[in-house]
Amino acid sequence: MSAPFPRRGILKAAPFLLPLLFLLQASLSHRLDRWVHPKPFETVKTSTMDPKVSSAMRALAFLGGQKVLVGHIFWIHVAQYYGDTDNARDRYASMYDFCSLASDLNPRLTGIYTFGAAVLAFHVNRPEEAFRLLAKGIQANPQELGLKNLYAAILFRHSANYERAVPFLEAQIRMGEAPTMLVNILANTYAKVGRTQDAIRVWRTILTTAKTDEQRIIAAKELQELYARTKEGKAPSR
Amino acid sequence: MIRVLHVALFAFRELVRSKLLYIWFVSVAAMAGLAYFLSQLSFGDEVRIFTDLGLVAMEVTGFLVLFLGLAVTYTTEMDQKAVYLQLCKPLTRGEYLLGRILGLFAVDLLVVGGMGVAVAVLTLSRGELPPLFWESTTLILLEMFLLTALGLALQMIATTMVAVVLYTLGAVLLGHFTGEILWILQTQLSPLAKWGLQAAYYCLPNLEVFNLKDRLYEPGVGMGWAQWQDILLYTFAYSFGAFLVGWINLEKREFR
Numbered sequence: 001m002s003a004p005f006p007r008r009g010i011l012k013a014a015p016f017l018l019p020l021l022f023l024l025q026a027s028l029s030h031r032l033d034r035w036v037h038p039k040p041f042e043t044v045k046t047s048t049m050d051p052k053v054s055s056a057m058r059a060l061a062f063l064g065g066q067k068v069l070v071g072h073i074f075w076i077h078v079a080q081y082y083g084d085t086d087n088a089r090d091r092y093a094s095m096y097d098f099c100s101l102a103s104d105l106n107p108r109l110t111g112i113y114t115f116g117a118a119v120l121a122f123h124v125n126r127p128e129e130a131f132r133l134l135a136k137g138i139q140a141n142p143q144e145l146g147l148k149n150l151y152a153a154i155l156f157r158h159s160a161n162y163e164r165a166v167p168f169l170e171a172q173i174r175m176g177e178a179p180t181m182l183v184n185i186l187a188n189t190y191a192k193v194g195r196t197q198d199a200i201r202v203w204r205t206i207l208t209t210a211k212t213d214e215q216r217i218i219a220a221k222e223l224q225e226l227y228a229r230t231k232e233g234k235a236p237s238r
Numbered sequence: 239m240i241r242v243l244h245v246a247l248f249a250f251r252e253l254v255r256s257k258l259l260y261i262w263f264v265s266v267a268a269m270a271g272l273a274y275f276l277s278q279l280s281f282g283d284e285v286r287i288f289t290d291l292g293l294v295a296m297e298v299t300g301f302l303v304l305f306l307g308l309a310v311t312y313t314t315e316m317d318q319k320a321v322y323l324q325l326c327k328p329l330t331r332g333e334y335l336l337g338r339i340l341g342l343f344a345v346d347l348l349v350v351g352g353m354g355v356a357v358a359v360l361t362l363s364r365g366e367l368p369p370l371f372w373e374s375t376t377l378i379l380l381e382m383f384l385l386t387a388l389g390l391a392l393q394m395i396a397t398t399m400v401a402v403v404l405y406t407l408g409a410v411l412l413g414h415f416t417g418e419i420l421w422i423l424q425t426q427l428s429p430l431a432k433w434g435l436q437a438a439y440y441c442l443p444n445l446e447v448f449n450l451k452d453r454l455y456e457p458g459v460g461m462g463w464a465q466w467q468d469i470l471l472y473t474f475a476y477s478f479g480a481f482l483v484g485w486i487n488l489e490k491r492e493f494r
Contacts, residue, residue, distance in 0.1 A: 010332065011489065014482050021479040022440075028472040029416070029444040035465060036446050036453075037417050065414030065445060067452045069294040072280060072287050079281040108455035111283055143457055 061105050071106025078102050078112070082119060095119055096129040103136060110144050113137030118181045121154040130154055146175045150182070157185075162193045180206070180215055191226065200226050241329055245337020248324075249311070250344045258306050259345075265302055266353050269295030270360070285365035292357030293374055293451040300350045300382045301410060305403050307342045308389045312399040331488045335394065335481065339387050346382045351375075373461045374450040380473045381448035385410065387477035388443060391484030394491065412438070413445035443476055 010017070061070035078098045081087055087094075099116030106112070113134055121130035134151045141147060149172040156165035169186040183206060190199035200223065207219040253259070273291035277284045315321045315338075324334055354375040361367050389406040396402045419439045423432060447469060453459050 010482070011486070014486060018479060018482055021475045021482070025472055025475040025479065026440040028468050028475065029440070029447065032444065032447045032465075032468050032472060033417070033420065035468075036449075037420070065297075065449050065452070066294055068290045068454075072276060072291060075281065076276065076279050079279075109283070109286075111281060115281060141457070 067105050071102060071109065074098075074102045074105060075109065075112060078116070091124045091126075092119065095124065096126070096133060099133055100136065103133070103140070107137075107140035110137060110141055110147060113141075113147055114150055114182070117150055117154065118185070121158065122181065122185050127154055127158045146172055149175075157189070162189055165189060166193065166195075180210065184218070187222065196226055196230055200230075242333050242337045242340065245324065245329070245334055246340035246344065249338045249341025252314070253307055253310070253342065253345045254348075256310060258310060261306065262299065262303055262349050266295075266299055266349060266356075269299055270353070270356060273357075274360075285361060286368070288364070289357065289361045289368060289371065290451065290454070292353075292361065293371075293378070293454075296350050296353045296357065296375065297378050297381070297451070299353055300346055300378060301385075303346045303349050304342070304382065304385055304389055305406065307345060308393060308402050308406060309399050311338065311342070311390075312393055312396075312402050316393070317399070332485045335390060335485050335488055339390050339477075339481065342390065343383050343386045346386065347379060350379060350382060354378075368454050370450060370454055370459070370461060374454060377448040377450050377469070380469065381445055384443055384448075384473050384477050384480075385445075387484075388480045391480040391487070394484040394487040409443060410445065413443040414449065416442060416444045417446050444472070447472060 061067045078095075081098055082092060082095065095116065099112055099120075103109070103112045103116075113136070117130040117134045117137075120133065121127045131151065131154065134147055134154070137144070137147045138151065149168050153165050153168035153172060156162070156168060166186070166189055169182065169189060173183055173186060183202060187199045187202035187206070190196070190202065203219045203222045203226065207216055207223065210216045210219060270292065273288055273295050276291055277288035280287045321334075325331065354372075358367060358371065361371075385406065388409055389402065392405045392409075393402045396405060416439055419435055423435055423439070427435070450459075450461070
């Protein structure tokens with residue numbers, strides 16, 4: 001027979017125990033909140049974004065405590081938005097807002113900043129928005145050198161300072177996990193500044209390592225053009 | 239203590255033998271599959287996205303186990319009066335409640351813990367685990383323990399099964415909202431609204447404390463002994479408080 005449960009003792013002490021436990025949990029909750037939220041809560045402007053998307057996503061993220069889940073789902077939504085050619089008609093007007101919300105929900109996913117900034121700066125030619133997105137990314141991930149390099153690369157590229165843009169793009173790609181678009185930009189920049197051999201080398205790498213047929217087709221076309229150009233001048237050394 | 243363990247074992251067996259276990263295992267497989275599918279759909283960093291979604295799936299599955307477990311035990315224990323069979327034995331109502339908390343938590347431990355191991359193995363087969371993966375899993379389990387104690391306390395207060403599930407769901411949703419309550423409190427509010435929000439902030443379980451999965455990659459986030467001490471003490475204080483409230487209500491409850 002086991003020892004009896006101290007029923008009377010605990011129940012008698014309950015009027016004193018309950019306030020004590022309440023105060024203990026309240027003070028611990030307050031103390032732990034400083035560990036959970038070291039920085040104040042931030043909001044993001046959603047100027048042109050669909051308000052339904054914004055409010056529904058945000059509500060789900062904050063109420064359910066599922067910011068990462070909603071952030072990843074929203075990130076897929078951003079990729080789908082960019083993949084839908086219908087959105088090209090307004091030059092992907094909501095791209096910045098979508099990337100901004102995705103990064104607000106999942107600020108440590110650096111792919112959002114690199115992909116978003118590359119699209120904004122090099123595809124739709126809205127460098128100001130790219131800078132804003134990258135600044136947000138650098139603030140959230142100060143240790144990520146890649147974001148700083150991309151910031152500088154966009155700055156040099158848009159001021160037509162190719163001599164400084166190329167090393168920054170190279171550094172960004174050397175760090176790994178660079179979006180394919182950035183590698184394409186480096187190859188195009190090489191071609192622009194007359195470094196045809198380097199451009200051919202990069203496009204060859206893309207041709208052999210690209211994950212999709214579409215990327216391989218683009219690389220093959222670019223190589224064809226570059227070879228045609230070099231034939232007019234001189235043959236490339238292999 | 240042995241009597242408590244007997245009740246816990248009985249509650250565990252009761253839930254494991256019910257067909258609910260199949261639903262839970264199907265949901266575990268579905269959640270893991272969904273995490274894999276979404277990671278493939280996403281752009282870049284598939285392993286990280288799979289691990290993140292795996293952690294989310296663990297928590298969601300834990301909630302599913304908790305809600306279904308609370309609904310089923312309310313129906314069998316209170317509506318079908320199975321509680322008579324246990325309370326007519328030499329057993330105090332406190333022992334009964336504590337045993338049920340441990341039994342339901344053991345099922346959660348089995349399902350969520352098993353899922354944690356599965357997500358870890360799948361992640362390791364494709365890459366590396368994030369540094370705080372096991373800490374996040376442990377915190378999800380602690381969250382489930384606190385919510386099990388709270389859910390069963392609410393079961394002793396509520397008079398219908400739907401009310402039990404709704405109260406617990408409300409606690410889960412608002413418990414994750416505590417950070418935002420603090421933010422709202424910093425804005426211009428009437429004294430009454432401020433007082434109400436402050437009361438809600440201190441009475442609700444602060445579930446954001448256990449939400450390490452959302453901050454896994456934040457620079458400088460670490461789980462030192464000081465944090466573990468505070469979190470364990472907080473879990474104990476809140477769960478024990480909830481258990482006491484549940485026990486007092488169970489003592490007052492008349493079974494006819």
